[in-house]
Amino acid sequence: MKTSFDTFISEFQQTDNPDEKYTLIEQIISSLAIIPYGHKNLTKSEMIAHKVFVILRDYVIINQLRQKHAEDTSSQKVLLNVSLLFMNLCNNINETNITVFKSLFIHKPLIDELANCLHEISTHGKYLNDPSRLRSVSSLLIALQKIRKHNFTALEYSLIAPILFSVTQCLCSSYALDMIKSLERNFIQELDEVQMLFLYAMPLYVKWYWDYCDPEYFVKILRILLNDFTAWFTSCQPESYLQRSSQIDAMIRHLNYFLVRPTEFDSMNIFSEEFYDDYCKLVLHWSSILSSILACSSCTMNVKLAARTSVQILYNLTLHLNVLNFMKTIPSFILMLLKVTDLDHDEVQLNAYRCLGKIMIEADIKTMTKPSKIAAVYIAFLKDTIDDSKKTERFYSLLESLKSKFLSIVFFYD
Template sequence: MIKRLEQNFVQKLDEDQMLFLHAMPRYLQWYSDYRDPENFIKILRILLKEFTAWFTNCQADSYLQRSSQIDAMICRLNYFLVRPIESYNVNIFSEEFYHDYCKLVLHWSLILSSTFSCSSYTTNVKSTIHTSIQTMYNFTLHLNVLNFMKTIPNLISMLLKVTDFDHDETQLNAYRCLSKIMIEADIKTMSNPSKIAAVHMEFLTNTINDSTKAARFYSVLESLKNFVQHDQVKIELIKQEVLPVLVTTDSSQLRLYRAAEGILWKLEKENEAVAKPTILNSYKYDIMISYSHKDKELCLQIHEQLIKDGFRVWLDKDCLRGSTMAGIANAIENSEYVMICMSNMYKQSVYCQSEAHYAFERSCRLIPIIVELNYKPDGWLGIIVSGKIYVDFVKVEFGIAYEKLKNEISEQQYQTLTQSSTISEEKYQINTMSMNTKHVELASESIV
């Protein structure tokens, strides 16, 4: 059916085309088997490649003149083909259809770019911007596509322009995209922190008590978690009374509660905790394992083996759900070593970033390990583990990698003992010199 479409956005659809391309996706979303990933992938295989070929062959700037029928069809199909069924299913199909998704998101960026050359914001221009930004956000839910989006020229500058667009939903989606695409250093220099705080606050207060909007509430919290790296945004959020909103987050909704608690930690407790002195030689745990729940299986295997070998290990088995930020901070403070389980998912997780940053700021002894094939740490994670030896648990057999891990732990323990001995020797020499000086002074006084 898609193959029969003309290569333009201005055409009109006949009744059969409308039924298949507009009504069918809506029907399938209510179909009970739709949420079965296998069935969903079968549908994607049929529709996505044809839709991508047609959509990307249409001139981007002609989208502004699209017919109402084409507009309805694209919005419905685009959401159906791109938006993940559930967040935990996203990787099931995003890998297979990565190239089509990249072609689509690139074409949407061209469509968005075409709106900035318009002399005025007509209804068509406004709706084009709104649809483009909503679609962009849907693509960010696919981690591999998100990484591709970071390479699209001028995408960040276009999204920043859209934050001035007079439409609350569009502003929020632009900020949600920026929070995922921008690096920490750029976020910290963003202008208009009051507006960033206000946009997020509006949607938080409008969704916190609505159980049907739990997913929206969580996504806003996720976006906000990145923006609180900006000191002025933190100040503005406190001014705009975000604390009572976060405190009243339903604790029975563990994912939401954990996200809200993470922001509270950033706003209220992180600086105080970092400033706490580290007490040497009084560790409750030998190792604290910091990991992404997407890498849970391998990390639990490492945890189990360490326990068997007599190590005292702290690990949040529920990850992102079980422990509060205060509990995680306490584990970091009371662990001799912090194991950083590096992967793309780890780097993208704001929670993992908080854990790693906190350990780094407290000058904890870090042991980085690689838990994803061909992963190379960069960005903030690359800085934190710079100069350290990585243990790769993916390239070699588990037993070999584990032995390397134990050797690295032993090496660090040896270095710690050596440093402690050196410090003790220096203190002894200083004390001895001090005592000798006093003896000389006393002897001099006696002679006088």
């Protein structure tokens, strides 16, 4: 593979003809496309650091983003293919190659062009009729989100700040609201590239950078989007959630997480009062969805994944104390969560127990018959997260939930 990369570099540098350069780029992309993205040779630092990826970044991504209008379909296709390649390569980031990935992506010209492209989208609606470019932008945002799963320095944060600012501008724009209003009132629809950018890629990106953003930005975004999102979501039939499309599934998971849990514990009170009504509506609808999931006769993987999303979002809603008090008034809510703990899925069980720990009273907790199982689930997840830097947020969230009287009683009596 290195030999073919070296040959490409040699031929690329020998020609000044733009068409010939693009032909060479298309050839190298085609050769990379047939290699599994998890291939061990592609994950090595020396391969990611090869000049071929710098050329793809500078000559294709940066130059094409700089073009205000698409030169031709072929060049847009090359931009998309390189963006998809970079996004997929980022699935292979680990502690040994993260430095070279950061060097490739945290590059000021790339940051500036991507931020400028997003700024033009937010202010003028530019490129909204260019699905290829929009998918390229989404792919680059997701690639940067994957890099962010690893620790950033203050300098690295400052370098990517223009993108974060432009993304928040987009989410505060009328175009983001239009994307929610354009959704059909069902869970089975497919999303177009504009909807995927605004309702999936952008919320996913911002979620991973919230500790660098002023909470007031999140308040502004929620004021614009939450009410209409809630209206759409609650208009969809709960029973149809199991038939959701993969795109709707991804959008719901990330947009719900972003709108319900936009920041961590210290700032939650900023959102709880103002958005209480919408959060309560979401609780009721997710409860109905979970009830329909539990009514299924077979416990397929789709059922488990649907339950995982439902219980995770319900747990996030418990972080708002006033919403938690509302949950305690829902008939049969505790019984439903207890049924969830019987599903053969560790994460579903964990989040169900975390919800129960906040909702149940002490007398009810002491009558539970599975204290050893509850303790085992917690211990397993703590062991899984304690040494994984990518799961730091989950680790501290688990520790936070251990403070509840539910877990104190469970561990004491066990």
